[in-house]
Amino acid sequence: MDDIRVGLVGYGPAGRFFHAPLIHDTPGLRLAAVVTRDPGRAEEAGSRYDVPALPRAEDLFGRCDLVVVASPNRTHVPIAEAALSAGLPVVVDKPLSATSVEARRLVALAEERGLMLTVFQNRRWDGDFLTLRHLLAKGALGEVARFESRFERWRPEPKGGWRESGGAEDVGGLLYDLGSHLVDQALRLFGPARTVYAEIDSRRPGVASDDDTFLALAHAGGVRSHLWMSAVTGRLGPRLRVLGSAGAYVKEGLDVQEDLLRAGVAPGTPGFGEEAEDRWGLLGTDEAAGRVRTEPGAYLDFYRGVERSLREGAPPPVDPADAVETTRVLEAALLSAEQGTVTHLR
Incomplete structure (x- = not known):
């Protein structure tokens, strides 16, 4: 089967040290692109993973099967909402959101669209x-x-x-x-x-x-x-x-x-x-x-669980309802x- 193409939003410490290497080493997943405006980070991601660097999260939506949000916390909700609305499953680094109202809104949107939403509680x-x-x-x-x-x-x-x-x-x-x-x-x-x-x-x-x-x-x-x-x-x-x-x-x-x-x-x-x-x-x-x-x-x-969830319909590795309770x-x-x-x- 073809690899699941993963678009990673953010290549700061979370994206660079956690998400990118874990995605890269998970069978069935392939890092396809990274979103960063930092030239040094773009060069490093391209050199290490042979992926393009894009300026906006929306630029990922036509070229990936899964969006991973590892950008600053204030951007988690709007980027996750945009990706889910575009029909894409989403992994969000913790915290999922600042408020439980926002968290519930994301969970409801994922359920409405029939899409996986999970939180990186590594x-x-x-x-x-x-x-x-x-x-x-x-x-x-x-x-x-x-x-x-x-x-x-x-x-x-x-x-x-x-x-x-x-x-x-x-x-x-x-x-x-x-x-x-x-x-x-x-x-x-x-x-x-x-x-x-x-x-x-x-x-x-x-x-x-x-x-x-x-x-x-x-x-x-x-x-x-x-x-x-x-x-x-x-x-x-x-x-x-x-x-x-x-x-x-x-x-x-x-x-x-x-x-x-x-x-x-x-x-x-x-x-x-x-x-x-x-x-x-x-x-x-x-x-x-x-x-x-x-x-x-x-x-x-965690990412093995993401791959199983997307391929087999297994529960996500972290239930987003848990993130609501944490919030x-x-x-x-x-x-x-x-x-x-x-x-x-x-």
């Missing part, structure tokens, strides 16, 4: 997340009481750009960037949230968007999730700390796949996503704990921080 295929899901499935932690999850870094000097200097219209800041991942993971593991409490701050001079944020979710099933995202953490906390009646699982350090992709390692390389033993997490208590092998990270599984939690967090109260979700 952190569902992090090795630590896959390992935790396995531990929970076999009851290794007993009854979980608290889930702690962090994406922290030490970056006292801002890098600039729309993610840090833009206003609300740019959908920048860590809440919508890293928070989209943390909330999505918490909801997938422990079900819907009933309440949200948030502390959202901008700590560094000249940064307009949030760079130091904390969320507390109370899930309907009784688990409490504590989620941190920060650019001003001089000493990093554990990536995951999960506390249960039978013990705890503690995992330090980030999944290895992002660093490999940024270094130019092809995601189809044998052993890609495998983690060294000295990085494995600990399961147990202070009195008795042992290393637990980290499941291999598997970002390629509702992010909206509730903004309201909580603004009012200094706990926000209740219905």
Whole structure:
């Protein structure tokens, strides 16, 4: 069968380091064109993938079978709407949208047109997340009481750009960037949230968007999730700390796949996503704990799922309805921080 032709909108960090190499290494998909106005990025994409660079997303619509939106967050909704209206299935990088109203509108449009719409929540295929899901499935932690999850870094000097200097219209800041991942993971593991409490701050001079944020979710099933995202953490906390009646699982350090992709390692390389033993997490208590092998990270599984969805009609790798629920939690967090109260979700 012919390859599915993929048009990639945006060749910044998301497009260059994540989407393009993953698309390129997925059997049945072929990167057909990239949208970027940056001459250097256009040259790099052409050299690496032998694809043309186009100036506008609309220029893709007649030459591709799938549109991937990896452009700045404020453009996600209008580009996805235009592609769906043109009869094309769509992958949107997270966050899908700034508001749940916009997210529902996109989901409804995709359903009306009978088209696949999915969201690039690649952190569902992090090795630590896959390992935790396995531990929970076999009851290794007993009854979980608290889930702690962090994406922290030490970056006292801002890098600039729309993610840090833009206003609300740019959908920048860590809440919508890293928070989209943390909330999505918490909801997938422990079900819907009933309440949200948030502390959202901008700590560094000249940064307009949030760079130091904390969320507390109370899930309907009784688990409490504590989620941190920060650019001003001089000493990093554990990536995951999960506390249960039978013990705890503690995992330090980030999944290895992002660093490999940024270094130019092809995601189809044998052993890609495998983690060294000295990085494995600990399961147990202070009195008795042992290393637990980290499941291999598997970002390629996202685009393999996209290919199956388009060819076989399988469910998309990420249900867009999940993105609606994630966005509702992010909206509730903004309201909580603004009012200094706990926000209740219905």
